[in-house]
Amino acid sequence: MDCTLPPDVRKWKESMRRFVERELVPREHTLPPFANTLPEEVTAGIVAQLKSEGLWGLAVPREYGGAGLGLVALCALREALGHTTLWSLARLLGTEPPILLYDCNEDQKRRFLLPTLQGKRYGCFALTEPNAGSDAAALKMRAEPDGKDHFLLSGRKIFTSHADEADYALVFALTPPAGGAAREGITLFLVETDTPGLRILRQLDTMGGDRPSELLFEDCRVPAANIVGVPGDAFGLAQKWFACDRIALQPPIAIGAAARCLAMARAANAAPDAQIGQLALRVYVAREMLYHAAWKADQGLDVRHEASMVKATATTTGLEVVDQVLQWFGPAGYGRDLPFERYYRDLRRFTIAAGTYEIQQFIVARALLRGFSPLNCFAGAEAAAGGRQPGPAHT
Amino acid sequence: MDFTLPASAEQLRQAADRFVQEALLPHEGLLPPAEGTLPEDVRHRVTERRRALGLWGLGVPPAAGGMGLGWMERALVQERVQRSLLGLWPQGLLAAGDPPAALHAMRGAQREEYLQPCLDGRRIAHQILLPGGARAGGAPGLRAMPTPEGAVLSGTWTAVPALCTEDVLLVVAEMQGRLQGFLCDRGLPGYRVCRRRPGMGSVELADLAWEDCRLETARILPDAGPAALLWRAAQRVTVFGAGALGAAERCLEIGLDHIRRRQTFGRPLADRQAIQWMVADSARELHGARLLLYRAASLADRGDRDSAQDLAGPAMAYAAEAACRTVDRVLQMHGGYGYTRELPIERFWRDLRFYRVADGSNDTLVADAAGMLVADLSA
Numbered sequence: 001m002d003c004t005l006p007p008d009v010r011k012w013k014e015s016m017r018r019f020v021e022r023e024l025v026p027r028e029h030t031l032p033p034f035a036n037t038l039p040e041e042v043t044a045g046i047v048a049q050l051k052s053e054g055l056w057g058l059a060v061p062r063e064y065g066g067a068g069l070g071l072v073a074l075c076a077l078r079e080a081l082g083h084t085t086l087w088s089l090a091r092l093l094g095t096e097p098p099i100l101l102y103d104c105n106e107d108q109k110r111r112f113l114l115p116t117l118q119g120k121r122y123g124c125f126a127l128t129e130p131n132a133g134s135d136a137a138a139l140k141m142r143a144e145p146d147g148k149d150h151f152l153l154s155g156r157k158i159f160t161s162h163a164d165e166a167d168y169a170l171v172f173a174l175t176p177p178a179g180g181a182a183r184e185g186i187t188l189f190l191v192e193t194d195t196p197g198l199r200i201l202r203q204l205d206t207m208g209g210d211r212p213s214e215l216l217f218e219d220c221r222v223p224a225a226n227i228v229g230v231p232g233d234a235f236g237l238a239q240k241w242f243a244c245d246r247i248a249l250q251p252p253i254a255i256g257a258a259a260r261c262l263a264m265a266r267a268a269n270a271a272p273d274a275q276i277g278q279l280a281l282r283v284y285v286a287r288e289m290l291y292h293a294a295w296k297a298d299q300g301l302d303v304r305h306e307a308s309m310v311k312a313t314a315t316t317t318g319l320e321v322v323d324q325v326l327q328w329f330g331p332a333g334y335g336r337d338l339p340f341e342r343y344y345r346d347l348r349r350f351t352i353a354a355g356t357y358e359i360q361q362f363i364v365a366r367a368l369l370r371g372f373s374p375l376n377c378f379a380g381a382e383a384a385a386g387g388r389q390p391g392p393a394h395t
Numbered sequence: 396m397d398f399t400l401p402a403s404a405e406q407l408r409q410a411a412d413r414f415v416q417e418a419l420l421p422h423e424g425l426l427p428p429a430e431g432t433l434p435e436d437v438r439h440r441v442t443e444r445r446r447a448l449g450l451w452g453l454g455v456p457p458a459a460g461g462m463g464l465g466w467m468e469r470a471l472v473q474e475r476v477q478r479s480l481l482g483l484w485p486q487g488l489l490a491a492g493d494p495p496a497a498l499h500a501m502r503g504a505q506r507e508e509y510l511q512p513c514l515d516g517r518r519i520a521h522q523i524l525l526p527g528g529a530r531a532g533g534a535p536g537l538r539a540m541p542t543p544e545g546a547v548l549s550g551t552w553t554a555v556p557a558l559c560t561e562d563v564l565l566v567v568a569e570m571q572g573r574l575q576g577f578l579c580d581r582g583l584p585g586y587r588v589c590r591r592r593p594g595m596g597s598v599e600l601a602d603l604a605w606e607d608c609r610l611e612t613a614r615i616l617p618d619a620g621p622a623a624l625l626w627r628a629a630q631r632v633t634v635f636g637a638g639a640l641g642a643a644e645r646c647l648e649i650g651l652d653h654i655r656r657r658q659t660f661g662r663p664l665a666d667r668q669a670i671q672w673m674v675a676d677s678a679r680e681l682h683g684a685r686l687l688l689y690r691a692a693s694l695a696d697r698g699d700r701d702s703a704q705d706l707a708g709p710a711m712a713y714a715a716e717a718a719c720r721t722v723d724r725v726l727q728m729h730g731g732y733g734y735t736r737e738l739p740i741e742r743f744w745r746d747l748r749f750y751r752v753a754d755g756s757n758d759t760l761v762a763d764a765a766g767m768l769v770a771d772l773s774a
């Protein structure tokens with residue numbers, strides 16, 4: 001057993017940490033308090049620099065022009081990125097196409113995946129609806145056939161992050177014949193955001209930088225050629241996305257942010273080592289859980305339960321650490337000169353978005369009650385545990 | 396990076412499970428219900444059975460007749476063995492045949508007197524490491540001074556687990572600026588247990604006194620320091636850390652079984668979210684504890700002893716606390732029955748509580764590691 005990062009990943013992570021210190025931390029004060037965008041040319045400049053330093057697309061598979069370092073590397077880079085409040089700028093690492101795009105057919109890959117990997121096009125993920133959040137399988141968006149080659153989408157999506165900047169959306173909709181089990185009949189469409197019949201109703205202002213949108217679809221005509229995978233069978237795809245996303249999206253950021261706050265607290269002598277040590281130990285544990293799950297995913301193993309354990313642990317721990325460090329710094333910690341308040345506001349969404357904390361807890365408990373032990377989930381112990389069953393229908 | 400268990404894992408698990416099934420579980424009923432441990436003759440039988448099963452000398456190098464297991468392998472064994480109340484450290488049933496590493500290098504007469512009898516199971520050795528200087532509250536602690544014949548020890552030390560003092564106690568303390576080992580056994584003039592203090596569970600504590608206690612050189616291990624520190628770290632990770640984890644996992648299984656069957660208001664407890672969250676919290680904490688322990692163990696096995704030693708204290712602390720929280724939740728799931736001595740849970744609760752103060756209190760270990768943890772997280 002070797003629980004340490006591979007040497008090349010460690011090297012890239014160190015480069016990313018240096019990049020963050022040199023290029024991003026000095027720009028933190030320019031981030032508008034209630035947005036996560038910088039002027040277009042600034043972001044483009046950062047991306048160009050990341051590319052020139054080889055820090056772009058590291059986790060992207062080789063066949064698509066990336067370095068193929070996998071989820072472990074993505075987590076390592078994002079952990080380093082968490083050391084700045086600018087982590088929430090979109091598109092920084094070139095690794096953010098929803099991994100569902102890897103399930104596209106060749107034509108779709110050419111139109112959506114490749115340009116996204118090159119940073120030329122940008123997608124958003126529209127699953128949640130006003131009446132279907134945690135219980136995502138209860139979604140109501142309909143897609144009716146229109147002629148042989150098209151579907152008409154109608155309904156509402158809400159909390160779609162980055163919809164305002166996106167060129168296309170991944171939209172989950174019900175395709176007839178409806179009925180049958182709840183998760184059957186859900187189909188994934190790639191929808192160009194300039195398609196007539198689709199519009200942004202409003203952006204939801206939040207306490208953090210994210211401003212997700214509410215989308216209205218009125219007879220929005222989408223070619224059948226834009227269906228990803230098998231029609232009616234998209235929920236399995238969504239679950240696959242959740243597992244990787246729950247590992248790589250928020251937890252590494254929460255851990256990097258917590259690490260930075262604790263380092264600042266210790267440098268400023270803001271609290272006794274007994275208290276700093278307790279929190280640091282919990283962050284350390286969350287990080288072990290993160291890389292174990294990422295490594296397992298890279299081996300092609302089922303990580304649904306681990307993903308939920310990682311997400312529930314890392315996001316709550318990160319938030320608690322930021323909150324505590326802010327408290328230790330007193331009024332100064334509450335102010336904008338220090339990064340804590342920004343972290344606090346941005347990290348607060350982690351226990352809601354992409355599957356709430358409560359749902360992760362439920363998934364973990366149910367796994368144990370059904371007799372799988374996510375506890376002894378080590379290669380070598382797997383066979384004894386007797387395989388796994390499909391995961392839950394929850395975002 | 397590779398989280399695959401060592402090739403020997405399955406075989407070790409089977410051997411440990413067999414020991415638990417055949418030698419520990421049948422004797423659990425003989426444990427005195429309130430405090431104390433098994434009668435001497437039963438302890439002897441259990442030890443012989445263990446030796447017959449080949450679980451002997453886990454940490455002893457093959458050259459000295461042991462299994463020479465790495466930390467990871469020892470952790471795996473402890474996880475399984477401590478699923479039984481009798482496998483818990485306070486019962487002392489795994490100490491025979493596994494003397495502290497500082498003894499492994501003994502040669503000649505010293506080997507005949509101490510190491511060989513320990514390897515044969517005729518004697519049992521334990522190790523305590525005493526920090527230098529006065530203790531909290533101004534208690535004098537132990538002083539070791541060199542003499543032409545060897546050394547003289549004087550002072551006191553309080554609250555040592557009594558089971559460590561039954562036969563050979565390797566006291567590791569500073570003399571002349573370096574850690575040295577002093578072999579104190581029953582009958583050594585000037586060394587005695589001056590007070591016994593019962594604990595809340597199986598652990599009884601003893602206060603030790605040295606009064607002008609003169610040791611000849613044959614009782615001194617001047618180079619014991621590094622081996623003693625490494626041994627302590629290994630014990631933290633395997634015996635206390637992985638052991639607590641195994642015990643808590645067993646309790647969680649008992650709890651899962653109970654909440655599936657126990658009905659209230661017409662539905663099983665397992666349907667209740669308040670109960671489910673106890674399960675989820677326990678699962679996450681035990682999973683995290685295991686990963687931390689395995690990290691420390693695999694670092695040691697791969698030769699990075701410094702890092703392993705640094706991580707051993709906080710890893711043990713996290714695991715012991717996660718285990719205690721888990722057992723407490725399982726007790727709660729059982730309601731009134733959990734509190735009674737008819738179920739093993741309250742005994743696990745009381746005995747595992749010791750793991751959090753056993754070897755340096757958790758708070759101190761974590762505070763001491765704060766700098767290392769924060770630096771490592773910042774890397």
Ligand SMILES: Cc1cc2nc3c(=O)[nH]c(=O)nc-3n(C[C@H](O)[C@H](O)[C@H](O)COP(=O)(O)OP(=O)(O)OC[C@H]3O[C@@H](n4cnc5c(N)ncnc54)[C@H](O)[C@@H]3O)c2cc1C
Binds near residue numbers: 128
């Ligand atoms: C900033 C932000 C960005 C987002 N980005 C996206 C995006 O890009 N794409 C997208 O599709 N969605 C996105 N979401 C939506 C997010 O995934 C949902 O908000 C989330 O899944 C919860 O759904 P809900 O808001 O409908 O709350 P509900 O499902 O109504 O839940 C309300 C509360 O009840 C709890 N709850 C629900 N069911 C249970 C249960 N069985 N047991 C116990 N408690 C329960 C929940 O945990 C929560 O605390 C985003 C949300 C936010 C806040």
